[in-house]
Amino acid sequence: MSFNSRAQDLVGRARVVLEERNHSRLVVVADLVAIALALGLGVVLDIGHEGPASDGPRMFMIVSLMVLWPLMLWQMQTRATTILGGGAEEYRRVLLASLWTVALTMSLAYITGTQFGRRYLFFSAVVGTLFLLADRSLMRNVLHRRLQRGDPLHRVFVVAAQAQYPQLEKQFARSGGLMEQVGSWDLTDAPDPDPVVVVKAALDLDADTIVYAPAQHEDPSWPRRLGWAMEDQDLSLLVSPQIANIAGPRLSIEPINGMALVRVEMPKFSGPARVIKRAIDLIGSSLLLIALAIPLGIFAALIKLTSPGPVFFMQTRAGAGGTTFECFKFRTMVVDADSRREELRAEHGGSGATFKMTRDPRVTGVGHWLRRFSLDELPQLFNVWWGQMSLIGPRPHPLDDVQRYDDVATRRLLAKPGMTGLWQVSGRSDLDWEQSVMLDLYYVENWSLPLDAIIVLRTLKAVITGRGAY
Structure with missing residues (x-):
């Protein structure tokens, strides 16, 4: 050079x-x-x-x-x-x-x-x-x-077997541009290359971080020698355990006889934290129903005056454990909307188990405004108060959508459905079915009170901007 x-x-x-x-x-x-x-x-x-x-x-x-x-x-x-x-x-x-x-x-x-x-x-x-x-x-x-502007925070050099590249590339893509892969070293045929040569290759590509994914049949001491080769260089080393969609608090490093093992805590769907969550739901829904009594009355009057039919739309939805309940919403569509659902699904297609349209002809004028700012879902505060839903959780789907679930999507039913959740604040209707399921499962398996607090704050931003709603 x-x-x-x-x-x-x-x-x-x-x-x-x-x-x-x-x-x-x-x-x-x-x-x-x-x-x-x-x-x-x-x-x-x-x-x-x-x-x-x-x-x-x-x-x-x-x-x-x-x-x-x-x-x-x-x-x-x-x-x-x-x-x-x-x-x-x-x-x-x-x-x-x-x-x-x-x-x-x-x-x-x-x-x-x-x-x-x-x-x-x-x-x-x-x-x-x-x-x-x-x-x-x-x-x-x-x-x-x-x-x-195309200026990533980290320039990454990947050291892994070819079969591990797709998963790593997905993780880099989800970083939102924080990490840009500038090069790689394939361990498929030679799992124990000279660490000094690997480090030199990373430096030649102006990398600041090496992401290493262990390969099969490699020398157990090789990662240690890689660290030695990096000691005098301005490089960071990240080791990928190839574990995706598990929150940091559930992962911990446990050294055993000089070997570092990653402990993964199993998801917990009950316990004291869930009791606290129910208490927050009960208190929060009570306070919100009192504070929003007048706006709820105004919305009800607007619906009644502008379109024929009932004020509320009630539909059987799937709850925690596959139980069913009547979900309340302000009616935002014409009275015969459900009878036209399958017709529109066949005509326009659908993504995964659910069906949504960018410009749904069944939505009324007032309904469009209510849906844009998620105001049509405020009556679900009654469902929260009755214990059928939570303030935060996966959205409750109609039973015909649930019948289309695969084994992965069915895990959404391990948690109580919520008025808002991780996928709503991450794009709402702009996300496809697979993305929404991934986010819902992440929430179900990694739930915590701090995560709920973050979702509440992001919900306010999503509602104000109306992003992803139609």
Whole structure:
């Protein structure tokens, strides 16, 4: 390789590293601003202030939160380059960092005997977390605009057998442009190449990351020797266990006699967390029904005045475990919509088990507006209150759609259906059947309260923009 070519490679790698560091620093600044704004807002609004006697404890809260919050964000690796811009996993770590910050602040106050304002702490924790999630969403948009310009965050060199390429390529495609494959080394015929030669090939292609997928019949010490060859190079090593669609919290590394094994926790469909989820559903649906009573009445009047037929549309849907229930919605279609369903399916075709049309002739004028902002589904709050549905979960499908399920899609029925879910906030009707099933199964098998909180925030954005609804 010529001196000029080598110099260009070094400049290219330096630019990638510099851009990664600049983005990480920008996120740090944004996080500090978000925390400071939340703490300052609590002071301006005089939250929990009870006279001069409370000045000292409140200052203790401010200093503790200002120090502990950034530390917890760092400890939870919320700014790792493999996490930034990743969406749900990044938001989950931010939520956990916030919870740990509150717990440590309360513990510190107890240990030091400091009286603290619970209202100020609660206000700062809630508002600060919302500000942090907002700034991470903003930084994610900044990063994605950069990726859309064809400037990936990581240039990846793949070391794997040919048969493993398709799965890895799918994972890179799902990264949203975070990773771009610039080259590969095939281990099919030679599973134990010289690690120094492999590293040189990656550097020659200006890669900053090597993604390694173990091949059969290779020397168990080869990954270790690859790491040795990378020690003096500006490269990162990621090892792919070839496990897809399993959330990070369900995976852990367990070293046994010098061998690293990946433990996969089995999905849990019951337990204390599910009791908490039901309590949240009951309280949330009750509060929403009270708060939305007047808008619900207005929507009902508009439907009744603009088209003949009942206000509500009730249809038998599949619930958890294959049970059935009557699902409530505002009627958005003409009265004979169901009788025309199979006719339209035959005429226009359908994707997978479900049937949707971009411009459905059965939708009424008011119905189109209600569907665009998902307001037609608000009566399902009654289904949530009765325990037939959850606020968050896979969408309940009609029975004729369920009859078309394959073995994979049937696993959607392991969880209680919800008013909103992961696929609704990831494109809704813009997604095909296979994509929606994949997202629903990911939610069913990797469910957690932090994931529910993230879906709620993304639901608000999807409803406001009307993206993917028709």
